[in-house]
Amino acid sequence: MEQHNTATPNHVSSPDASPASPAIIPRAEHGVSRANISKSALKVLYRLREAGFRACLVGGGVRDLLLGREPKDFDVATDAHPEQVRQLFRNCRLIGRRFRLAHVQFGREIIEVATFRAPHEVLNGDDDEEFNGDALVEDGRIIRDNVYGTIEQDAWRRDFTINALYYDIEDFSVVDYAGGMADLKAGVLRLIGDPEVRFREDPVRMLRAVRFAGKLGFRLDIACEQAIPRMAGLLEEVAPARLFDEAIKLFHSGYGLQTFEMLRRHDLFRFLFPATEEALSHEEQGFPITFVANALKSTDARIQEGKGVNPAFLYAVMLWEPVRRLADRLMENGELPWLVALQQAGTAVLADQCAHIAIPKRISLPMREIWEMQPRLEQRRGARALRLMTHPRFRAAYDFYCLRAQSGEALEEGCNWWTRIQEVDEAEQRHMAGMDRPGGGGGGGGRRKRRRRPRRSDGNPAEPQ
Known part of the structure; x- marks a missing residue:
């Protein structure tokens, strides 16, 4: 089996910068166990590997397993293109135009398989429009994103360092290009690259930052925290239908109160409601x-x-x-x-x-x-x-x-x-209801109630929550 590099990476300020050698955390030094991974996800990982492709668990599933939490779902990243994934799985369908994905379905469970993405390149030197293969960026916003690359390039394209950790089915190691393990241990949510650039690419990342911080009990990296109020107005340009789904994720996470307070603190809530x-x-x-x-x-x-x-x-x-x-x-x-x-x-x-x-x-x-x-x-x-x-x-x-x-x-x-x-x-x-008394069955109680300050059991006004 190939011996992996165990060097510790440096934080890189831009996803377009040349990445340092990844940190490879061997199985004996991390807490991700196949016993805690969905059997369906393991089937996808193993079949991709057997077909000669690189296959890794990535994102929130790896993050949650490392934190000792139960993942909500399991996502796979691979060098196989979507059409190649579909050829391997009869129970697969391809979805998405802006971001082409393969969904492999096992009963009610869906394993999402994404091909490693590469950075964008500037088209004809025009700063406002970029194109590379099947990618398109307008005014810094990703319109279409189907440029395939390597695992290294894919890591630097992800949003947060703690979501850029890969569990490699080849040797059961965790691969870390962006310093996500260090941030995971420190409880820090850090964007990969310049926060303003990343938020302009997709303003919903501001909502994701708050959601992850509230859910995990992490603090926002200072650069991310300072950029959000400056960029919050970009949410007005996001499709209202997409924000409906995001709002459900924000407030139905089990940590909705913390998320609500953070949204208001970072001046995001007013752009939603x-x-x-x-x-x-x-x-x-x-x-x-x-x-x-x-x-x-x-x-x-x-x-x-x-x-x-x-x-x-x-x-x-x-x-x-x-x-x-x-x-x-x-x-x-x-x-x-x-x-x-x-x-x-x-x-x-x-x-x-x-x-x-x-x-x-x-x-x-x-x-x-x-x-x-x-x-x-x-x-x-x-x-x-x-x-x-x-x-x-x-x-x-x-x-x-x-x-x-x-x-x-x-x-x-x-x-x-x-x-x-x-x-x-x-x-x-x-x-x-007064129906067993003469004249029972009448109305009553239809007046509008006035608001008042609640009382504690000791008769004093209750403290606001």
């Missing part, structure tokens, strides 16, 4: 609005407990403050009922938000139902209240209502009532 950021910048009756933070804390707990979460609930939370504030203004100016005001406010806020993050109807319709059920949850008398519990969106709307109570609205009594009525038998439910 501008109306929400504007609403969160205000205080009401002397205390900060904590609804989003409380909801993310609850969502994180559900994810960490292995429970399901719904993107519609997340987006309903994110846009509630703008919807609520606009509905209040519509009620004051037009004397509209609260439900009608909520409907009009929801339509307007969603239209504005979709200019930044595209929200498909399969998400926006449940969002609106959650919002519009809030006034109905304040009506706790008669058959109508009992029927409400059969609504398919009742549980989400109830959770939403109780989060509002937790975050400062005077809804504790209603939250407790709805909690209890779900726990008792049918006879007690009818009693609670």
